Amino acid sequence: MDKNKMSYKVSQFLMFGGISTVLFLGVVILPFIYGLYLTFTSWDGVSRSKPLVGFANYLAAFKDIDFWAAMGRTIIYSAIAVILINIVAFLLAYLVTSGVKGQNFFRAGFFVPNLIGGIVLGYVWQFVFSRALPAVGIPKLLGTTESGAMFAMILVSVWQFAGYMMLIYVAGFMSVSKALMEAAQIDGCTPSQSTWYVTVPLMRASFVQCLFLSITRCFMVYDVNLSLTKGEPAGKSVMAAMHVYNQAFTYKNYGTGQAEALILFLVCAIVGVTQVYIGKKGEVEA
Secondary structure, three states, rough: OOOOHHHHHHHHHHHHHHHHHHHHHHHHOOOOOOOOHHEOOOOOOOOOOOOOOOOOOHHHHHHHHHHHHHHHHHHHEEEEHHHHHHHHHHHHHHHHHOOOHHHHHHHHHHHHHHHHHHHHHHHHHHHHHHHHHOOOOOOOOOOHHHHHHHHHHHHHHHOOOHHHHHHHHHHHHOOOOOOHHHHHHHOOOOOOHHHHHHHHHHHHHHHHHHHHHHHHHHOOOOOHEEEEEEEOOOOOOOEEEHHHHHHHHHHOOHHHHHHHHHHHHHHHHHHHHHHHHHHHHHHOOO
């Protein structure tokens, strides 16, 4: 490759991708590397000195019973929430692409909860669970039992994220050729059979994307956890992200908190990448 062609490609890249690359490096890569360095220090998050302690923070993280309890709750919460989010999102997408009257209005309405910030959303639902529902005779969910707090977290997460995932499923439904559906019905398939055996397999890319997004969002949940349950009762609804925050900023164990954050990131990455790999492999085979 001659120098002129190389310089042309470099200039093209700098023109269209230079700014975004610099921002990505400055906002994502460099903080990640700095955070990795902090896992080997005993920094309290305030002082200037950052004494190196080797792998002591990772040993402390693996011995932290509360962290692994929070991780277990996060896995249970994520598993249930991800399944429900995608089931509800798929059904909503099927509804708003079936030709129902006012379907564009319903699409916008179902998407609106995703536009509300997690902090605001948590406080709104906290009022619903703590005051509105008990006022009509429904038992109070928050601050009483661990299962009640978990149910509330899952319900709010489904309400928040299902509308966003719905749009991805809508795009998947619309990408399937109507000719294939008509051919399936000519061959004797009912509408439900043609949806299950023709449309759903061709929407595999939408399922992969929605599962990945919902898994990563649920694993990293913090704002709703903070504003909705605050970890009550007695810290039994603290998710992994909230525990990491408390470890670093409340208890001033920044090195240990950063190590636990890295472990949480690795668990989330392994689950997400594995799901994408399996989904993409099935997509190719299909």
